[in-house]
Amino acid sequence: MTEVEVKLFDPQTARHSDFIAYHIFVNRIQAEMWPEDPPTELEETIRNLRATPPFVVRRRWVVWHDESIIAYGLASFWHTEDNQHLLWFDIAVLPEWRRRGWAKRLLKLIADIAQQERRRLLMTSTDSAIPAGEAFMRRLGARVGIISRTNQLDLSALKRELLQEWQERAPKAEFVLGLWEGPYPEEELDAVVRLREVMNTEPRDNLEIEDIKWTREQLRQIEASLAEQKTERWTIYVRAKKTGDLAGYTEVFWSAFEPETLYQGDTGVFPQYRGHGLGKWLKAAMLEKVLRDRPQVKRVRTGNANSNAPMLKINYELGFRPYKQWTTWQVELEKVLEYLK
Numbered sequence: 058m059t060e061v062e063v064k065l066f067d068p069q070t071a072r073h074s075d076f077i078a079y080h081i082f083v084n085r086i087q088a089e090m091w092p093e094d095p096p097t098e099l100e101e102t103i104r105n106l107r108a109t110p111p112f113v114v115r116r117r118w119v120v121w122h123d124e125s126i127i128a129y130g131l132a133s134f135w136h137t138e139d140n141q142h143l144l145w146f147d148i149a150v151l152p153e154w155r156r157r158g159w160a161k162r163l164l165k166l167i168a169d170i171a172q173q174e175r176r177r178l179l180m181t182s183t184d185s186a187i188p189a190g191e192a193f194m195r196r197l198g199a200r201v202g203i204i205s206r207t208n209q210l211d212l213s214a215l216k217r218e219l220l221q222e223w224q225e226r227a228p229k230a231e232f233v234l235g236l237w238e239g240p241y242p243e244e245e246l247d248a249v250v251r252l253r254e255v256m257n258t259e260p261r262d263n264l265e266i267e268d269i270k271w272t273r274e275q276l277r278q279i280e281a282s283l284a285e286q287k288t289e290r291w292t293i294y295v296r297a298k299k300t301g302d303l304a305g306y307t308e309v310f311w312s313a314f315e316p317e318t319l320y321q322g323d324t325g326v327f328p329q330y331r332g333h334g335l336g337k338w339l340k341a342a343m344l345e346k347v348l349r350d351r352p353q354v355k356r357v358r359t360g361n362a363n364s365n366a367p368m369l370k371i372n373y374e375l376g377f378r379p380y381k382q383w384t385t386w387q388v389e390l391e392k393v394l395e396y397l398k
C-alpha cells in the first residue's frame with residue numbers, strides 16, 4: 058500500500074537519502090519556475106539547506122509519498138528587534154499532486170507556528186510562471202504587497218561604452234570607490250551596519266515591513282552562511298572624501314555551482330548623495346570588474362520593484378530586460394485561520 062505522510066524535514070539530522078529525495082523535488086519545482094536554467098547539484102541543495110544563519114528560524118515540512126517528496130511547506134521568521142509581526146512562508150506542490158488539498162494542509166502547520174510565535178502577518182511571493190500560486194493567494198484573501206520583476210542582463214547585450222562613460226563622468230573630486238572582495242573587514246562592521254540602512258529607503262509599496270536594523274552579529278552570521286553555500290560576495294562602496302562617510306554601495310553574488318549567472322544584490326545611495334551619478338558609477342565599476350575577473354559569467358540577474366523608477370532606469374540603460382514577474386502577498390494570520398476553519 059502506498060502511504061502519504063507529512064513530516065518535519067531537518068537539514069541537520071536528515072539522512073543522505075532524504076536529501077536526495079528533497080533534491081529531486083526541488084529540481085522539479087525549479088524547472089517549472091526557471092525552465093531555462095540547468096538543474097542544481099545535490100551538494101548545492103544540501104549546502105543551501107544547511108546554510109541558515111542562526112538568527113533566522115526555518116521550519117520545513119515535506120509530504121512523503123513512499124520514497125518521494127511531493128510537496129513542501131516552509132515557515133520562516135527572524136529573531137530580531139524589528140519585524141516581530143512577520144512570518145514568511147512558502148509552499149510548493151508537484152503539478153500532478155495539485156488541487157488535492159496539500160497546500161491547505163501545509164498552510165495549517167505554518168499557521169500553527171505563526172500562532173505559537175505570535176506573528177500576526179504572513180508573507181509569501183508567487184511567480185508569474187505558475188499562475189496557481191496567485192489563485193491560491195486570492196482564495197486566502199491575501200493582499201498584494203508589492204509587484205517586482207527579475208530583470209536580466211545578457212552580457213553580450215551590455216552597452217559597454219556606457220561603463221566607460223559613467224565612470225568618466227563620476228564626481229571623483231569629492232568621492233572615491235572601494236572594494237570588499239568576500240567578507241566585510243571586521244574593523245568596518247559598524248560602518249557596514251550603518252551603510253546597509255540605505256536599503257530601508259527602497260520602495261516597499263504596500264508591504265507592511267519595518268526598517269531592518271542590522272547588527273554586527275547578524276552580519277557575521279550571514280558571512281558564515283555565504284561561506285557554507287560557497288557563494289562569494291563582492292561589494293563596491295563609495296565614500297565622501299571630505300567626511301570619510303560611506304555614501305552608498307552595490308553588491309553581487311557568485312557561486313561556482315552556477316558559474317554563468319551572477320546575482321546582483323543591493324544597490325543603494327543615501328538620499329543626500331543622490332543625483333550625482335554615484336549609482337551609475339557603482340554599477341559600471343562593478344560590471345567592469347565582473348567582465349575582467351569573472352569571464353565565465355554570461356548573465357546578470359536582479360530583482361527590482363516595478364515602482365523603483367531610478368533603479369530601473371539605470372538597469373534598462375545598461376541592457377537589463379524584464380525576465381519574469383513576482384507578486385509578494387501579505388495576509389493576516391486571522392484571515393488564514395478563518396480560511397482553515
Ligand SMILES: CC(C)(COP(=O)(O)OP(=O)(O)OC[C@H]1O[C@@H](n2cnc3c(N)ncnc32)[C@H](O)[C@@H]1OP(=O)(O)O)[C@@H](O)C(=O)NCCC(=O)NCCS
Pocket residue numbers: 146147148149150151154155156157158159160161162181182183184187188189190191192193196
Ligand atoms: C499554489 C500551490 C502551492 C497550491 O497547491 P495545491 O495543493 O494545489 O492547493 P490546495 O489543493 O491545497 O488548494 C488550496 C486552495 O487554493 C485553491 N487553488 C489552488 N490552486 C488553484 C488554481 N490553480 N485555481 C484556482 N484555485 C486554486 C483551491 O481551490 C483551494 O481552495 P479551497 O480550500 O476553497 O478548496 C501549487 O499550485 C504550487 O505548488 N505552485 C507553485 C509554488 C507557488 O506558487 N506557491 C505559492 C507560494 S506559497
